[in-house]
Amino acid sequence: MKISVVGVGYVGLVAAACLAEGGNNVICVDKDGNKIEGLKKGVIPIYEPGLEELVERNTEAGRLEFTTDIAYGVQNSGVTFIGVGTPSSADGSADISAVKAVSEAIAKYMTGRHVIVTKSTVPVGTHKVVSDIIKANTNHPFDYVSNPEFLKEGSAVQDFLKPDRVIIGTTKTEIFELMTNIYAPFMRKSSRMIFVDPASAEMAKYAANAMLATRITFMNELSGLCEQFGADIEKVRIGIGSDSRIGKEFLFAGLGYGGSCFPKDVKALAYMGDEQGIEMTIAKSVQAANYRQQDRFAERIIEYCKENGLTQIAAWGLAFKAKTDDIRESPAVRCLHKIIEAGIKVKAFDPEAMENASRELGKAVEMCEDAYQTLEGSDVMAVLTDWQEFRSPDFDTIREKLSRPVIFDGRNLYSPDFVAGCGIEYHSIGR
Numbered sequence: 001m002k003i004s005v006v007g008v009g010y011v012g013l014v015a016a017a018c019l020a021e022g023g024n025n026v027i028c029v030d031k032d033g034n035k036i037e038g039l040k041k042g043v044i045p046i047y048e049p050g051l052e053e054l055v056e057r058n059t060e061a062g063r064l065e066f067t068t069d070i071a072y073g074v075q076n077s078g079v080t081f082i083g084v085g086t087p088s089s090a091d092g093s094a095d096i097s098a099v100k101a102v103s104e105a106i107a108k109y110m111t112g113r114h115v116i117v118t119k120s121t122v123p124v125g126t127h128k129v130v131s132d133i134i135k136a137n138t139n140h141p142f143d144y145v146s147n148p149e150f151l152k153e154g155s156a157v158q159d160f161l162k163p164d165r166v167i168i169g170t171t172k173t174e175i176f177e178l179m180t181n182i183y184a185p186f187m188r189k190s191s192r193m194i195f196v197d198p199a200s201a202e203m204a205k206y207a208a209n210a211m212l213a214t215r216i217t218f219m220n221e222l223s224g225l226c227e228q229f230g231a232d233i234e235k236v237r238i239g240i241g242s243d244s245r246i247g248k249e250f251l252f253a254g255l256g257y258g259g260s261c262f263p264k265d266v267k268a269l270a271y272m273g274d275e276q277g278i279e280m281t282i283a284k285s286v287q288a289a290n291y292r293q294q295d296r297f298a299e300r301i302i303e304y305c306k307e308n309g310l311t312q313i314a315a316w317g318l319a320f321k322a323k324t325d326d327i328r329e330s331p332a333v334r335c336l337h338k339i340i341e342a343g344i345k346v347k348a349f350d351p352e353a354m355e356n357a358s359r360e361l362g363k364a365v366e367m368c369e370d371a372y373q374t375l376e377g378s379d380v381m382a383v384l385t386d387w388q389e390f391r392s393p394d395f396d397t398i399r400e401k402l403s404r405p406v407i408f409d410g411r412n413l414y415s416p417d418f419v420a421g422c423g424i425e426y427h428s429i430g431r
């Protein structure tokens with residue numbers, strides 16, 4: 001099939017490369033000329049495991065091409081996926097101006113019947129807004145599909161190639177069948193193609209992200225209580241996660257959730273509720289509790305440093321989670337902003353996110369070549385991102401290099417007994 005994908009970010013580029021891997025001819029369109037020029041030369045603008053090989057293989061096979069020219073993309077495909085950003089506006093609503101602009105452009109350049117598929121996360125009701133824009137800008141027939149994306153950064157390629165479920169929001173059976181064919185190469189026995197109306201598809205996306213953010217936040221609040229009572233949140237997690245009604249995933253307490261989606265989507269859901277006069281009290285509480293959790297961790301570090309006259313910390317991790325270079329709404333970055341504001345110096349290391357974090361944190365943080373270099377001249381250490389390579393460090397070196405052997409672990413990566421046995425004071429979450 002001939003497909004175009006507009007937006008070559010975490011969602012668009014992954015979707016395009018995977019659709020090409022499935023045998024389709026895919027044209028990637030983005031307004032960012034630097035990204036497109038880079039991609040033409042094989043430079044992947046983001047870090048995402050497995051993506052580079054996929055892009056290279058499919059570009060060489062002639063199934064994947066890159067352009068800034070949306071007219072070319074639309075005119076040479078029958079289906080266009082929209083994967084542009086929908087960031088938070090100042091009032092918390094999702095800013096869908098890019099989706100609207102792209103829809104208008106698609107409509108203007110359509111030369112015949114076209115299918116327009118929105119992968120971007122858009123407020124419920126956007127299908128009507130976009131359909132109206134398309135109608136107003138073309139005389140050709142079209143079908144609109146709401147097809148929210150559920151991939152996670154860091155495992156985006158695998159998530160796309162092996163989805164748990166694909167939700168297709170359309171009113172027409174034949175369009176559901178077309179989408180089923182597009183996704184056929186990726187469906188396993190356990191995967192489900194789900195046929196719903198566009199509003200339910202749009203709502204399912206917000207419901208999924210808000211539900212996951214709520215689970216994490218509930219565990220984070222419990223972690224504070226565990227600390228007071230001397231209970232261990234990790235044991236509580238295993239205890240409740242063994243109940244199949246609750247399930248094991250997304251119950252890890254930490255320094256709060258971050259990323260480009262949970263924070264923005266929880267906010268947008270709260271906004272949608274306010275607009276409709278139905279207050280989303282849970283979403284609002286989750287949002288507030290999440291920021292409290294992030295700040296609580298930073299404050300513990302600051303307080304400890306102030307009380308003990310300490311002036312420099314070694315920070316391990318900057319990305320909002322492991323296996324990504326993304327620092328959008330990173331709890332690590334928010335935490336470091338607070339620490340810097342308190343007058344404490346920071347040396348930091350992250351395997352992938354230092355370039356992005358440098359832009360955000362500026363010279364206030366000294367970036368290091370490896371994790372151990374951050375310990376030079378530092379008093380205490382803070383683990384802020386759950387990178388695999390931080391999980392089994394050389395505790396002897398950590399103890400020897402820090403002026404005061406203390407670890408603040410915002411990700412519960414280590415066993416408290418083991419770390420204590422290494423002669424290091426250990427502060428983690430909910431234990």
Ligand SMILES: NC(=O)C1=CN([C@@H]2O[C@H](COP(=O)(O)OP(=O)(O)OC[C@H]3O[C@@H](n4cnc5c(N)ncnc54)[C@H](O)[C@@H]3O)[C@@H](O)[C@H]2O)C=CC1
Nearest residue numbers: 007008009010011030031032084085086098120121149153
């Ligand atoms: N990042 C993630 O893991 C996931 C994101 N989503 C949703 O997917 C959407 C995209 O997210 P990301 O890929 O993270 O965004 P991103 O910011 O990484 O990429 C968006 C891309 O769209 C391009 N763009 C913006 N306006 C454009 C226009 N008018 N014409 C052409 N290109 C344009 C930008 O230059 C950029 O390359 C958002 O709605 C997000 O909520 C959904 C699931 C997962």
Ligand SMILES: O=C(O)[C@H]1O[C@H](OP(=O)(O)OP(=O)(O)OC[C@H]2O[C@@H](n3ccc(=O)[nH]c3=O)[C@H](O)[C@@H]2O)[C@H](O)[C@@H](O)[C@@H]1O
Nearest residue numbers: 149150151152153216250251252254257258259261320321
């Ligand atoms: O809409 C989106 O963009 C995506 O948002 C999340 O994916 P992502 O943000 O890439 O990352 P997650 O793995 O969900 O982690 C989000 C945040 O929650 C934190 N987290 C996650 C799990 C957990 O148990 N505890 C916890 O604190 C992570 O460290 C991270 O800061 C969802 O998991 C995806 O299904 C969704 O498609």
